[in-house]
Amino acid sequence: MNRSEPSIDDLRSYFRSHSKIREQRAHISKVEVNSTGLAVFPLIFYCLQVHSVFWNADGRFLASGSFDKTVAVYSLERDRFLKHHTFRGHTASVDQLCWHRSNPDLLATASGDKTVRIWDVRQGKCASVINTKGENINITWSPDGKTIAVGNKEDLITFIDTRTNKIRVEEPFTFEVNEISWNNTNDLFFLTNGFGCMHVLSYPSLEHQVTLKAHPANCICIEFGPTGMRLMNPDLFSSLNRGFLCFSGKYFATGSADAQVSLWDAHELACLRMISRLEWPVRTISFSHDEKLIASASEDLIIDVAYTETGERVTDIHVDASTFTIAWHPKQYLLAYACDEKDPERRRDAGNVKIYGFAE
Numbered sequence: 001m002n003r004s005e006p007s008i009d010d011l012r013s014y015f016r017s018h019s020k021i022r023e024q025r026a027h028i029s030k031v032e033v034n035s036t037g038l039a040v041f042p043l044i045f046y047c048l049q050v051h052s053v054f055w056n057a058d059g060r061f062l063a064s065g066s067f068d069k070t071v072a073v074y075s076l077e078r079d080r081f082l083k084h085h086t087f088r089g090h091t092a093s094v095d096q097l098c099w100h101r102s103n104p105d106l107l108a109t110a111s112g113d114k115t116v117r118i119w120d121v122r123q124g125k126c127a128s129v130i131n132t133k134g135e136n137i138n139i140t141w142s143p144d145g146k147t148i149a150v151g152n153k154e155d156l157i158t159f160i161d162t163r164t165n166k167i168r169v170e171e172p173f174t175f176e177v178n179e180i181s182w183n184n185t186n187d188l189f190f191l192t193n194g195f196g197c198m199h200v201l202s203y204p205s206l207e208h209q210v211t212l213k214a215h216p217a218n219c220i221c222i223e224f225g226p227t228g229m230r231l232m233n234p235d236l237f238s239s240l241n242r243g244f245l246c247f248s249g250k251y252f253a254t255g256s257a258d259a260q261v262s263l264w265d266a267h268e269l270a271c272l273r274m275i276s277r278l279e280w281p282v283r284t285i286s287f288s289h290d291e292k293l294i295a296s297a298s299e300d301l302i303i304d305v306a307y308t309e310t311g312e313r314v315t316d317i318h319v320d321a322s323t324f325t326i327a328w329h330p331k332q333y334l335l336a337y338a339c340d341e342k343d344p345e346r347r348r349d350a351g352n353v354k355i356y357g358f359a360e
Contacts, residue, residue, distance in 0.1 A: 138150070226330065251308060
């Protein structure tokens with residue numbers, strides 16, 4: 001059998017023996033006051049909701065941002081998933097984050113405190129703070145690493161030159177902007193909106209090129225398939241490397257309030273198929289490192305994992321609460337995610353980050 005292209009049966013078999021989940025309690029807030037506002041001891045610790053998870057370029061680190069205003073970074077060593085560092089500095093919720101596409105030490109965060117922060121994981125500190133005009137809710141880093149785009153609640157997109165850490169241009173929009181992304185060749189910029197459309201702009205000129213009708217309802221999220229290197233003739237059940245093959249992302253996908261994922265040809269900008277197994281609005285989507293799998297999640301109590309080429313189900317990940325953020329590892333079939341779980345004792349957010357796909 002040609003193992004360079006794992007079949008859907010290969011992948012289903014793989015996840016039957018690789019469905020173990022590891023988790024970390026990620027974000028904890030301490031309360032030091034009683035009902036009168038006076039400090040009390042001992043301190044009471046509450047966990048707070050995780051808004052975003054994202055792997056770095058080489059897969060050694062996973063980051064999460066939370067309502068508790070912090071950024072947590074975890075290390076992955078073989079099958080060990082450990083807390084590495086917590087960054088503090090934002091004064092409001094960290095709503096979304098992203099890593100530099102090729103530098104594995106640089107991380108950017110968008111916050112409701114009207115700033116973007118760039119963190120250096122190797123040095124363990126904030127490298128830069130950029131003040132913006134509004135409460136930021138989404139962020140993306142360009143494939144060439146030269147620009148960060150951040151969107152705020154007033155639908156203003158700010159483009160930051162990462163060589164100077166200065167704002168290069170601000171672009172307002174008259175429609176609801178839900179999520180933003182560059183394509184993999186860095187020459188187009190995409191925005192999803194509340195009318196089920198994608199607006200495609202040329203980059204860097206930001207001239208409107210085309211509006212694509214993706215869904216009959218609110219178009220919530222967008223994700224491009226990865227580019228890079230993958231194993232030639234990979235053995236799914238072994239860690240042996242057998243050479244590498246260059247590949248370019250063929251697909252991108254959008255998720256919508258219509259509970260569907262639409263899969264698109266990234267070069268032709270043509271819709272290829274719809275994936276329609278979820279029942280609630282699709283909040284988050286992610287491609288695996290080889291584009292063979294696409295995961296999607298919502299208020300449904302499963303994360304759907306589909307075979308990209310056909311849309312057929314590969315596996316389900318059962319969860320106990322709504323899932324609003326997921327991210328595949330850049331080299332392995334490991335899916336990070338965070339749910340809106342509650343601590344059963346305190347009835348508050350659990351603040352946990354989980355990874356699915358370890359060997360049983």
